[in-house]
Amino acid sequence: MDKKMNKESHIIIVSNRLPLILKKNKDGTIEVGKGAGGLVTAMAPVLKNRNGTWIGWPGYVQEEEIEDSMLPAIQAAASGYSVKPVMLNPEEVKNYYEGFSNSIIWPLFHDFTDKCIFLTEYWTSYQKVNKKFASAVYQNADDLDFIWVHDYQLILVGAKLRKMHLRNTLGFFLHIPFPPFDTFARCPWRFELLSAMLDYDLIGFHTIQNKRNFIRCVKKIIQDVKIDKKLESNKAVSELSLGNRKVRIGVFPISIDYNEFFLKAWDSKVYKRSKQMRKNADTKIILGVDRLDYTKGLPEKLIAFKRFLNRYPEFLKKVQFIQLVVPSRREITAYADLKLRIEQLVGEINGMFGTDDWLPVQYMFRTLDRDELISLYRACDIGFIAPLKDGMNLVAKEYCACNIDERGVLILSEFAGAAQQFHQDAILVNPYDIEGMAKAIYRAFNMPLEERNQRMRNLRENVKNKDVFWWLNSFLRAAIEKDLSSFPQVDEYYLGKPISDSGR
Numbered sequence: 454m455d456k457k458m459n460k461e462s463h464i465i466i467v468s469n470r471l472p473l474i475l476k477k478n479k480d481g482t483i484e485v486g487k488g489a490g491g492l493v494t495a496m497a498p499v500l501k502n503r504n505g506t507w508i509g510w511p512g513y514v515q516e517e518e519i520e521d522s523m524l525p526a527i528q529a530a531a532s533g534y535s536v537k538p539v540m541l542n543p544e545e546v547k548n549y550y551e552g553f554s555n556s557i558i559w560p561l562f563h564d565f566t567d568k569c570i571f572l573t574e575y576w577t578s579y580q581k582v583n584k585k586f587a588s589a590v591y592q593n594a595d596d597l598d599f600i601w602v603h604d605y606q607l608i609l610v611g612a613k614l615r616k617m618h619l620r621n622t623l624g625f626f627l628h629i630p631f632p633p634f635d636t637f638a639r640c641p642w643r644f645e646l647l648s649a650m651l652d653y654d655l656i657g658f659h660t661i662q663n664k665r666n667f668i669r670c671v672k673k674i675i676q677d678v679k680i681d682k683k684l685e686s687n688k689a690v691s692e693l694s695l696g697n698r699k700v701r702i703g704v705f706p707i708s709i710d711y712n713e714f715f716l717k718a719w720d721s722k723v724y725k726r727s728k729q730m731r732k733n734a735d736t737k738i739i740l741g742v743d744r745l746d747y748t749k750g751l752p753e754k755l756i757a758f759k760r761f762l763n764r765y766p767e768f769l770k771k772v773q774f775i776q777l778v779v780p781s782r783r784e785i786t787a788y789a790d791l792k793l794r795i796e797q798l799v800g801e802i803n804g805m806f807g808t809d810d811w812l813p814v815q816y817m818f819r820t821l822d823r824d825e826l827i828s829l830y831r832a833c834d835i836g837f838i839a840p841l842k843d844g845m846n847l848v849a850k851e852y853c854a855c856n857i858d859e860r861g862v863l864i865l866s867e868f869a870g871a872a873q874q875f876h877q878d879a880i881l882v883n884p885y886d887i888e889g890m891a892k893a894i895y896r897a898f899n900m901p902l903e904e905r906n907q908r909m910r911n912l913r914e915n916v917k918n919k920d921v922f923w924w925l926n927s928f929l930r931a932a933i934e935k936d937l938s939s940f941p942q943v944d945e946y947y948l949g950k951p952i953s954d955s956g957r
């Protein structure tokens with residue numbers, strides 16, 4: 454690695470999806486829309502300043518290369534930086550995306566090994582598509598460019614680039630958890646995945662537990678690696694020696710654009726809408742916002758709410774659980790089954806407890822626009838986020854940023870990465886403990902105002918200080934900084950010491 458990036462280097466972002474949406478209309482024309490989300494917001498200014506490029510799949514399936522006539526519209530959607538689409542054909546979507554990415558790595562890394570389908574054709578396609586992405590990077594990279602690959606769909610891109618003799622600085626950020634050794638070891642391609650990760654110069658994780666799990670796997674699976682004892686400390690960024698190469702491994706908890714959420718929450722239209730949502734001022738609102746995914750603990754939350762109503766009948770007609778679910782990966786059977794299960798539970802609870810003038814669960818299965826979502830965050834009394842396993846969980850951070858009157862309570866799963874940062878001021882729950890979650894809801898409703906204010910203030914302070922721009926700068930700094938001793942212990946990222954259980 455002798456082509457080192459510096460502060461002026463251009464940046465190339467590589468992710469499975471481009472920050473734009475291509476949609477085919479009924480008349481066959483294709484519409485290009487802008488993508489949204491924290492990553493896009495954070496990356497856009499950096500890419501603009503550094504004359505950067507974003508490489509990814511536009512989410513549109515076709516056999517041929519994208520028509521040249523569409524490129525200007527695609528480029529316009531990005532405004533200020535270059536976009537290079539990588540097209541996937543139906544076989545690649547099936548085997549690389551739905552297959553290896555979402556039926557092997559996603560369940561494995563979230564500890565759902567029973568949902569893994571270890572098919573060789575998935576692995577073959579994953580290698581092929583990662584090579585395709587690497588070729589797109591190779592064609593667009595200049596000598597000093599910093600190449601930053603994102604997430605589990607593209608683990609092999611760095612290794613493929615090294616095979617093409619590209620010597621630029623390569624960074625990788627994993628947006629999902631890295632599993633403990635016992636789980637990771639079940640993967641038939643564990644050696645290949647792990648050694649490919651070590652071809653990057655910097656690898657970023659959300660939490661210290663992910664970093665420790667990764668180091669343990671490297672120790673057990675890759676034999677000829679020297680690991681300094683200090684690596685297992687709580688240092689945010691440390692280094693690993695592989696022959697004459699060094700690989701940096703860091704903890705960078707991702708976040709949101711705090712100001713965007715905070716300012717929108719003050720908007721008068723948002724305020725009006727949040728008032729309308731609280732039609733009855735005496736009804737308390739619990740809010741859940743999740744992508745449709747078996748890792749998000751949706752059935753468990755609904756069952757816990759049912760238990761809460763059974764256990765504390767004084768809350769009947771006084772509380773409503775609004776559960777928002779954003780459609781996702783419905784072509785995979787496990788997701789379609791989950792949707793049915795959720796709908797069955799919602800029907801059961803509403804049938805059992807509902808009355809003419811009270812619907813205990815309001816279930817919405819769609820994507821909301823930002824203003825609607827922020828109005829909901831503002832309207833609710835409790836943010837209820839209980840994934841069975843989650844890399845970080847940005848909803849928890851969005852909820853806190855929008856809680857401008859600081860009266861809300863965050864109930865958060867101890868298995869979300871965000872729990873590392875928030876465990877002192879959120880009410881932490883074990884999503885497998887239904888009784889415990891019912892009690893947590895009760896505790897949240899009975900928490901004195903002063904305590905709620907204090908806890909929410911602390912949570913908001915943390916999100917504000919460690920926002921997505923802080924995350925981005927920390928990662929880039931870790932890639933160029935000569936002296937790693939300037940990086941803190943991870944404890945400084947958190948409200949109180951991190952949870953010590955290394956398996957999480």
Ligand code: ADQ
Pocket residue numbers: 490491628629707742743744777778779819820821822826843844845846847848849851
């Ligand atoms: P996700 O699994 O998608 O991300 P999360 O971090 O919670 O999970 O982000 C979900 C996003 O979708 C949030 O920004 C939220 O506002 C939005 N959203 C959810 N439901 C919505 C709805 N109905 N309408 C509109 N918007 C909705 C992965 C990992 C996470 C990690 C992130 C970032 O699984 O653990 O935090 O990447 O690294």
